[in-house]
Amino acid sequence: MVCQAATAEPDIALGKRLYEQGITADGKEVTAVTQGDIRFSSTQFSCANCHRRSGFGSSEGGQFVPPITASYLFNKREWHRSYLFDKMFKEEQPASFWAKIRQPRVRPAFTSETLARAIRQGVDPAGKPMDLLMPRFQIGDADMENLIAYLRTLGTRSAPGVDAKVIHFATVVSDGVPAEQRGAMLATIDAFKEWMNLDTRGDLRNPQFSPHYRSDLIKGYRLWDTRVWRLHGKPETWSAQLAKYYDEQPVFALLSGMVEGSWAPVQRFCRDKQIPCLFPNTELPAKHTDYYTFYFHRGVALEADALAASLKDQMMEGDRVVQLHATGDAGERPAQAFIEALGGKENMVDQSFADEQALRHRLDDLLAWKAKPAYLLIWPGTHGGQVVQWLVEHPEVAGEIYLPSSAADALPDTLPAALEARLYLTWPYEYPGAYHPRAFRVRAWMRSRGLEIPYPRIQFDTYYALTALQFGLAHIVDHFSRDYLIEYIEHEAENALNPGTFPHLSLGPGQRFASRGAYIMRRNSLDKYPLTRASDWIVPDSGEP
Amino acid sequence: MSFQNENPSLSKRLLSDLALPLRVSMLALAVSWAWLVPASASDEDSLETIRAELSTVCRHKKPVEGRFKKTQMHVRVPDVTLIDSHGKPIDLASLIEDSSTVLQFIFTTCTTICPVLTVSVQKVREQLARLDPTLRFVSISIDPEQDTPRRLRAYAKRFGATGRWTFLTGDRHDIMHVLKAFGAYYPGNNKMYHKPYTYLKVGKSGRWERVDGLMGSSEFIAEYRRLMQRAAVADAGR
Structure with missing residues (x-):
């Protein structure tokens, strides 16, 4: 049976599974030894853990993990400084790192035999021992063939959406998005692209502009083409519309974006086409x-979880909670999240409303209660204005009243004192007035380009997406791998690009939400900033593991 | 970085984020073209260390000593309350001050060095506990907002952590205080630049040894045994 497996055609898909998940063709783990004598299982960490899904390697804590895409493995080793720029100069590296990348140690191209020896015994094709961090894997012949067959394909497919001169991006917007907000987002993208391309064109006209290292990087220069993909009609039809746009002009990544309702259909499209989708403006x-x-x-959902975490701490026995929520995702999702985070509906009345009339009915019903509820939570969906108007007329309907951050815009400049005393908002953003040096820089950039800033949060967040992409592309140089771009963004999101819209933005391998908490805010009309913090930053212990 | 134009070209963009000392070292690099000029080292890395390491590597000999950089340090543990993997508040000073401790900084989505750091503790834990039954193992997340107690529990389970092995998370600012107290704060305020440190302490003293590097099981045990012997000698001398 072993002979049969070994002589069969190698299975690239199984090799990919072994590379990424550490699972063999027959569904088992393999064992490996790292640091000389630490035995572990391949599912505890696989090849992709260090060399990453893209195969372009990584650098962490001074440990330099070399790229192992097919072109690196199956050619003689040659370091080129343009590909090491970030690792050398943007990260703090120990002496061992510098020694490793400067040593004039070359190796011939790997063959299947020498590669199998490297993976099993940690010896490179020149016969030299590899770093002890590189595990020595106990992999059978058939699985080794699958793995090597996969490594021969790794990094060989050029990603769609980029050619020798231009890299293409798209921003998805749908019907139903307020035109002013959409316009502010798109104007930010246009201004950024325009200045970016002006600069790039200037350097491309003079490719030998630097006698030393800067010209090394020019191979990564591309003009940006940003286009808008407008979606019409029901979300069920978006997939086909997106596919049509993509067929007309494939893009390397989706950038920012704004749709009415859930982003899920766009995410599905990105998953199916394997397109990075960077920081849409969505709740x-x-x-x-x-x-x-x-x-x-x-x-x-985060706002609901943070609110539940906060109320859990302060609720007294017998306190009643009334939760009203709009039908549809914007109301149902937080309402459900709140119930789950609170551990059930005990002492809670949970009601939905489908339209303005039903909302009015639900709210008026509250006036008939003999004892007013301790807490009233409303997830109004698109009915924020009506909810606020009703609360202004009936401010004492509950002990404390909670609305989501999206209702902030519907609040009038002054509120009745009775409402101001009991109204709170969940707020998954930085609090107004917080100091972020980069916010000044971003604002100055926008103003100096004559860009109006009617929606600072949307525009600043869009700017963050643009700069994350910009720096990501600078890092990958001309290795136009979408996975590599994603890995860079995971690695560098925490660097100093936060434009001040969130207290802290960070990612890590596999992480997909850059901010994870919320404040509870209260209105204070007399304060310089009408919303002030009523809680610390709350990070709920919930959400996807 | 130019204030007027924040869309510099690729190379300008790369350069723009670099601090002046780095630009100076890049200039030296550019002039030399070949990468043979020793770059400016971090605060802790002396030029001699670099030369020693370079010469070691150039001779293609595996260093017998010096695979790890060891630093003796006194740590004043900050007065912070962290959260363990069961959501329980833990006073860090009370947890570690009165017992022998092995401490590491990790985060659960870390791909390269944290799994090796953590699995090294998993492998030596029982043997070290036999040597020193008071020994406590502590893994502190440096990505506390992502590493909620739920995620820490899953990570601990992945490495078979039980008993006197505590996984801690907490407020981002509290964790930063702890990192700074242990001299483990990373540059650029980016956890991805953290170092593979393991901190070892024998007994109640505030004296720690920091090992910079990834130790194998036998190296780990030998190092702890050495510290125990040193502590015993120091006790006998009192």
């Missing part, structure tokens, strides 16, 4: 993330 990300889409936060 309704897909319920379950996947590899390709990055979000700022979990949206209204």
Whole structure:
């Protein structure tokens, strides 16, 4: 049976599974030894853990993991500084790192035999021992053939959406998005692209502009083409519309974006086409993330979880909670998240409303209660204005009243004192007035380009997506791998690009939400900033593992 | 970085984020073209260390000593309350000050060095506990907002952690205080630049040894045994 397996055609898909998940063709783990004598299972960490899904390697804590795409493995080793620029100069590296990348140690191209020896015994084709961090895997012949067959394909497919001169991106917008908000987002993207391309054209006209290292990087220069993919009609039809746009002009990544309702259909499209989707402006990300889409936060579900965490601490026995929510994702998702986070509906009345009339009915019913509820939560969906108007007329309907951040815009400049005293908002953003040096820089950039800033959060977040992409492309140089771009964004999201819209933005391998908490805010009309913090930053212990 | 134009070309963009000392070292690099000029080292890496390491590598000899950089340090553990993997508040100082401790900083989605750091503790834990029954193992997340107690529990389970092995998360600022107290704060405020440190302490003293590097099981045990012997000698001398 072993002979049969060994002589069969290698299975690239099984090799990929072994590379990424550490699982053999017959569904088992393999054992490996690292650091000389630490035995572990391949599912504890697989090849892709260090060399990453893209195969372009990584650098962490001074440990340099070399690229192992097919062109690196099956050619003589040659370091080129343009590909090591970030690792050398943007990260702090120990002496051992510098020694490793400077040593004039070359090796011939791997063959299947020498590669199998390297994986099993940690010896390179020149006969030299490899770093002890590189595990020595105990892999059988058939699985080794599958793995090597996969490595021969790794990094060989050029990603669609980029050619010798231009790299293409698209921004998805749908019907139903407020035109002013959409316009502010698109104007930010246009201004960024315009200045970016002006600069790039200037350097491309003079490719020998630097006698030393800068010209090394020019091979990665591409003009940006940004286009808008407008979606019409029901979300069920979006997939076909997106596919049509993509067929007309494939794009390397989706950038920012704004749709009415859930982002899930766009995320599905990105997953199917394996397109990075960078930081859409949405409060309704897909319920379950996947590899390709990055979000700022979990949206209204995060707000509900943070509120539940806060109320759990302060609720007294017998306190009653009334939760009213709109039908549809914007109301149902936070309402459900709140119930789950609170551990059930005990002492809770949970009611939905489908339209303005039903909302009015639900709210008026509250006036008939003999004892007013301790807490009233309303997830108004698109009915924020009506809810606020009703609360202004009946401010004492409950002990404390909670609305989501999306209702902030519907609040009038002044509120009745009785309402101001009991009204709170969940707020998954930085609090107004917080100091972020980069916010000044971003604002100055926009103003100096004559860009109006009617929607600072949308525009600043869009700017973050643009700069994450810009720096990501600078890092990958001309290795136009979408996976490599994603890995860079995971690695560098925490660097100093936060434009001040969130207290802290960070990612890591596999992470897809850059911010994970929320404040509870209260209105204070007399304060310089009408919304002030009523809680610390709350990070709920919920959401996807 | 130019204030007028924040869309510099690719190379300018790369350069723009670099601090002046780095630009100077890049200039040296550019002039030399070949990468043979020793770059400016971090605060802790002396030029001699670099030369020693380079010469070691150039002779293609595996260093017998010096595969790890060891630093003796006194740590004043900050007065912070962290959260364990069951959501229970833990006073860090009370947890570690009165017992022998092995401490590491990790995060659960880390791909390269944290799994090796953590699995090294998994492999030596029982043997070290036999040597020193008071020994406590502590893994502190440096990505606390992502590593909620639920995620820490899953990570601990992946490495078979039980008993006197505590996984901690907490407020981002509290964790930063702890990192700074242990001299483990990373540059660029980016956890991806963290170092593979393991901190070892024998007994109640505030004296720690920091090992910079990934140890194998036998190296780990030998190092702890050495520290125990040193502590015993110090006790006998009192």
